[in-house]
Amino acid sequence: MSAAPTPEAHVELADVCLDFGGRSVLRGTSCRFPRGAISVILGGSGAGKTTILRLIGGLVRPRSGRILVGDVDLCRLREHQLYEIRDKLGMMFQGGALLDSLTVFDNLAFPLREHTDMPDREIAAEVERQLGSVGLADAGGLLPAQLSGGMVKRAALARALVLKPEILLCDEPFSGLDPISVKKIEALLCRINEDLGVTMLVSSHHVRSTLRMADQIVLLVDGAAVTGSPQGLTSSDDPWIREFLDDGPRDARIRESGVDADPERRPIL
Amino acid sequence: MTGLIRQLGAWSVGFVEELGRITAFAALILRAVVTPPPRIRPFLAELYNLGVLSLVIICVCGTAVGMVLALQGYNTLVRFGAEESLGAVLGLSLVRELGPVLTALLTTGRAGSATAAEIGAMVRTEQLDGLRMMSIDPVHLVVTPKALAMIAVMPLLSALFIVSGLFGGYAVGVGLKGVDAGSYWTSLESNVTFADDILGSFLKAGVFGVLVGLVSTYRGYTCAPTAVGVSTATTSTVVVSSVAVLIADYFITALWGS
Numbered sequence A: 001m002s003a004a005p006t007p008e009a010h011v012e013l014a015d016v017c018l019d020f021g022g023r024s025v026l027r028g029t030s031c032r033f034p035r036g037a038i039s040v041i042l043g044g045s046g047a048g049k050t051t052i053l054r055l056i057g058g059l060v061r062p063r064s065g066r067i068l069v070g071d072v073d074l075c076r077l078r079e080h081q082l083y084e085i086r087d088k089l090g091m092m093f094q095g096g097a098l099l100d101s102l103t104v105f106d107n108l109a110f111p112l113r114e115h116t117d118m119p120d121r122e123i124a125a126e127v128e129r130q131l132g133s134v135g136l137a138d139a140g141g142l143l144p145a146q147l148s149g150g151m152v153k154r155a156a157l158a159r160a161l162v163l164k165p166e167i168l169l170c171d172e173p174f175s176g177l178d179p180i181s182v183k184k185i186e187a188l189l190c191r192i193n194e195d196l197g198v199t200m201l202v203s204s205h206h207v208r209s210t211l212r213m214a215d216q217i218v219l220l221v222d223g224a225a226v227t228g229s230p231q232g233l234t235s236s237d238d239p240w241i242r243e244f245l246d247d248g249p250r251d252a253r254i255r256e257s258g259v260d261a262d263p264e265r266r267p268i269l
Numbered sequence B: 001m002t003g004l005i006r007q008l009g010a011w012s013v014g015f016v017e018e019l020g021r022i023t024a025f026a027a028l029i030l031r032a033v034v035t036p037p038p039r040i041r042p043f044l045a046e047l048y049n050l051g052v053l054s055l056v057i058i059c060v061c062g063t064a065v066g067m068v069l070a071l072q073g074y075n076t077l078v079r080f081g082a083e084e085s086l087g088a089v090l091g092l093s094l095v096r097e098l099g100p101v102l103t104a105l106l107t108t109g110r111a112g113s114a115t116a117a118e119i120g121a122m123v124r125t126e127q128l129d130g131l132r133m134m135s136i137d138p139v140h141l142v143v144t145p146k147a148l149a150m151i152a153v154m155p156l157l158s159a160l161f162i163v164s165g166l167f168g169g170y171a172v173g174v175g176l177k178g179v180d181a182g183s184y185w186t187s188l189e190s191n192v193t194f195a196d197d198i199l200g201s202f203l204k205a206g207v208f209g210v211l212v213g214l215v216s217t218y219r220g221y222t223c224a225p226t227a228v229g230v231s232t233a234t235t236s237t238v239v240v241s242s243v244a245v246l247i248a249d250y251f252i253t254a255l256w257g258s
Helices: A049-056 A079-086 A106-115 A120-135 A151-161 A179-196 A207-213 A230-233 A238-244 B002-034 B040-080 B083-124 B127-133 B140-177 B180-190 B196-223 B227-257
Strands: A010-022 A025-034 A040-043 A064-069 A088-090 A167-171 A198-202 A215-220 A223-229
Touching: A010 A049, A010 A151, A010 A215, A025 A064, A025 A079, A025 A198, A025 A215, A025 A223, A040 A049, A040 A120, A040 A179, A049 A064, A049 A167, A049 A198, A049 A215, A079 B127, A088 A151, A088 B127, A106 A120, A106 A151, A106 B140, A120 A151, A120 A198, A179 A198, A179 A207, A207 A230, A207 A238, A215 A230, A215 A238, A223 A230, A230 A238, B002 B140, B002 B196, B040 B083, B040 B140, B083 B140, B083 B180, B083 B196, B083 B227, B127 B140, B140 B180, B140 B196, B196 B227
Parallel strands: A040 A198, A040 A215, A088 A167, A167 A198
Antiparallel strands: A010 A025, A010 A064, A215 A223
16 A cells, blocks of 8 residues: 655745744754645744744744745845745734735735736725625725724735735734634635635644644644644644643534635624 | 953944944945835825924924024124124034034934834834735835935925024024124125035035934834834934934034035
8 A cells, every 4th residue: 555645845944943042943843834735833932933934934044954935945045036935925924014004905905006017996906805805895994003903814814815825824813813703714714725725834822723724733842843634643642742732622624614704794803 | 351351342343243234234225226116105205204394393493593593692792893793603603513413413303213113113013024025125115215315304404404593593683682684694695605614514414314314214124123122223213323413523524624
C-alpha cells in the first residue's frame, strides 16, 4: 500500500531562527503550508504565531533559515523586490490596520486605485461587492473608529481580499470577539477558502475554532513547530499537545455543521 | 575611569550609527521623490496641515517678537539719538536670525511634533505594515509628502514671521514711540540687502525645513510600536530638531557671512 502523496507546499519555512531583544522566538522552525488549505498556527502567547505571518509577509527578517513563497526565497530579496511577492499576499492584521483617516469604502478602494487601471465606477462596484460579501454593505461610509471589533475584522478581511491574493494571512481573526462573531468569521474564512481556493494561514489561540476549520494545524512548542491534522494532533501521544488541544469540542468541522455562512441573513455583528 | 571611557566610546558609536541611519532614511526619501507616481494630493494636504494651520501662530508670534524688539531697540537707540535706525535694527535681527530660527522652533513644536506623532501612531496601529502588505511603500506615500511639505513651508512661514515682526515693530516704534514712519522704512530698506540678508534667510529656513522634516519623519517612522514609543518620538523630535536648528544656524551664519 503506497503512502498518500504529500500536498504541494505553497509556503514553507525551513530552519528559521529569529530572536527578539535577546530572546529566541523561533529555533530552527520548519513547517509547510499546503496550497489551497487552511492552516492554523496555534501556540501560547509569545510563541511566535504572529511572527511567522510577519516573516511570510516580509515584515520581519529571520536571523537564519529560508522562507519560501512558491519557489521564491524571501530572505534573498531586497525590500523593493518584496513588493512583487506581496502582490500574491493579503494580510488581515489583528487590529485591522485600516487607514484611520479613510472611510471603510476608501480603505477598500485604495489598493485598487493604486494597483489597477479600473475606472472609478468599476472600483465602486467591486468595493460594494466585497463589503456585501463580508456583511458590511451599509458600513462603507463609516470611519474605522466608528466600527465595532467584529466589523473592523471583517473590513480588514475584505481589504485583504480585494486584490484577489493567492495567499491570505490572518493574524488572530477571532481575538476579542464574542462566540457568535467568532463563528461568523470562521464561516467567512471557510467560504472564501472554498470559493476562491485561497491558501490560508491563520494564527490563533482559539482552539475550538481551529479544530472546526483547520485542514492542518501547526502547533508552536518552544520555538519548534509540530504539524498535523486536527484529528491527528488531538489523538497525539504527547500529553502536552493533548492538553493544549483539549479545550476544543469534538463536534463536526464547521463546513459540515451548517453554521450560517451568509452574513446578509443575520444582523450585523 | 575605564568605565567612563568605555561609556563615552559606546555613546560615540551609537551617535554615529544613528547619524548613519538618518542618512539612509534621507536616501530613501530622495529615492521616493523621483519614484512615480508623484504624490501630489498628499503633498497638498500636508502643505495645508503644516503650513496653513501654522499661519496664526506664526503671525501672532512674529508680531509679538517685532513689538518687543522695537520696544527694547528704541530704548537703547534713543540714548544715542539713533532711534531713526529702528527699522534697520529690526530688519537685520528678524531677517538674519530671529525670523528663520524662531519660525523653525515654532514649526517644530506645532507641526514637527504632530508629524512624528501621526507617523508613530500609524506604526503603532500597524497601518504602515498594512500599506507594505498592499505593496505600497509607506516612505513614498506617507513620509515623503510630509518631509517635502515641511521643506516647502518653512521659508514661506519664515518670510511671514519676518513681515509680521516688521509690522509689529512699526506699530510700537512709529505708533507708540513716535519714530518717523519714513525713517523706519528707509533705514530698513537701505540696510537689508537681498544677496546677503534675504537670500541667507531663505537658505537658513530651507535648511531648517530639511532638518525638521527629516528628524520628525524619522523619529515617527522608527518609533517603538507602543504608547510610550510614540510619546518618546514626539518629545525627541522637538528636542533634536531644536538643537539641530540652533547648531546649523551657527554654521550657516559663519559660512554665509564669510
